[in-house]
Amino acid sequence: MSRKILVIGAGAWGTALACVAARAGHDTILWGRNAEAIEALSQTRMNSRYLGDLKIADEIRVTPDFSEAVAGREMILLCVPTQTLSAVLENVASLAGEASLVSCCKGIDQKSGELPANLVRQRMPGAKTGVLSGPSFASDVVRNLPTAVTVASRDEPFASELALTLSAGNFRCYASSDMRGVELGGALKNVLALAVGAARGMELGASAEAALVARGFAEIRRIATALGASADTLQGLSGLGDLVLTCSSTQSRNFSYGMAMGQAASLEGLPLAEGAHTAGVALRLAREHDVDVPIIEAVVNVLEKRVTAREAVQSLLTRPLKREN
Numbered sequence: 001m002s003r004k005i006l007v008i009g010a011g012a013w014g015t016a017l018a019c020v021a022a023r024a025g026h027d028t029i030l031w032g033r034n035a036e037a038i039e040a041l042s043q044t045r046m047n048s049r050y051l052g053d054l055k056i057a058d059e060i061r062v063t064p065d066f067s068e069a070v071a072g073r074e075m076i077l078l079c080v081p082t083q084t085l086s087a088v089l090e091n092v093a094s095l096a097g098e099a100s101l102v103s104c105c106k107g108i109d110q111k112s113g114e115l116p117a118n119l120v121r122q123r124m125p126g127a128k129t130g131v132l133s134g135p136s137f138a139s140d141v142v143r144n145l146p147t148a149v150t151v152a153s154r155d156e157p158f159a160s161e162l163a164l165t166l167s168a169g170n171f172r173c174y175a176s177s178d179m180r181g182v183e184l185g186g187a188l189k190n191v192l193a194l195a196v197g198a199a200r201g202m203e204l205g206a207s208a209e210a211a212l213v214a215r216g217f218a219e220i221r222r223i224a225t226a227l228g229a230s231a232d233t234l235q236g237l238s239g240l241g242d243l244v245l246t247c248s249s250t251q252s253r254n255f256s257y258g259m260a261m262g263q264a265a266s267l268e269g270l271p272l273a274e275g276a277h278t279a280g281v282a283l284r285l286a287r288e289h290d291v292d293v294p295i296i297e298a299v300v301n302v303l304e305k306r307v308t309a310r311e312a313v314q315s316l317l318t319r320p321l322k323r324e325n
Helices: 010-025 035-046 066-070 082-093 114-125 136-140 158-167 179-201 204-226 236-248 253-263 272-286 294-303 310-319
Strands: 004-008 027-031 062-063 075-078 100-103 128-131 147-152 170-176
Touching: 004 010, 004 066, 004 253, 010 027, 010 075, 010 136, 010 158, 035 062, 035 272, 066 179, 082 114, 082 272, 100 114, 100 158, 114 128, 114 179, 128 158, 128 179, 128 236, 147 158, 147 179, 158 170, 158 294, 179 204, 179 236, 179 253, 179 272, 179 294, 179 310, 204 236, 204 272, 204 294, 253 272, 253 294, 272 294
Parallel strands: 004 027, 004 075, 027 062, 075 100, 100 128, 147 170
Antiparallel strands: 128 147
């Protein structure tokens, strides 16, 4: 059944999910705040800044007019940076009516310590709410390469509905009821990608990178389960799957940002790395729940310039030996 879907955020991921919705046969609008960029996208069908010369379907309508975009939409996909989500929701709440809302953001709000879905529920408590996360590069999705993600909602029938709505062709959605686990997997893996990227930047070798992925995943599981997530969720697409993807390619902004950290290069002007915003609040949550996260703590120390990346590695290597589990 065709739905009226709005994608808020015309960055790489928002553009990719607009392509997904259109391929699934839905009436799709893509909204972006930069009128000049939206006009160029409308004319060329290319989001050149984020996706080069990849083209989007002619069926996708693009607009910078927020009121026009929201009017009459049945489902809204929120594809904005987590740190700007609260401001976007202020505008959505007054216009969205009975639309269901799906957070496609990966991060934790620095100010409140809340996950994106909680921000949505607080602002619009009566709306059906879901989340989407998983191992997915936007360019792969736009090119219609095989991709699998997790969609979750506390309302299990809505999670199943969401999976059915967005699955089409090479884009496959798996339903879950563990919203917290899905969101934490997507948020925390970005912090670990900084660490693995730094190891690549320092040329520490594939063995060191593999160790960071494995031990970093243990930290993600410890934090997530302490916050009420299911360990099984973290084993899946939105946890381990996303971690492996993000820690293995320079297509990942977080991995590339980490490489610059490891090379002691300037971080000014680099594309947004959500992990840099999430690291501090992740450490704070870990400490509040008495969870040991030495890799995440090392990332925070490097970001806050307390130590160099090489000093952080040395501190990890000189920690007391312990059992693996």
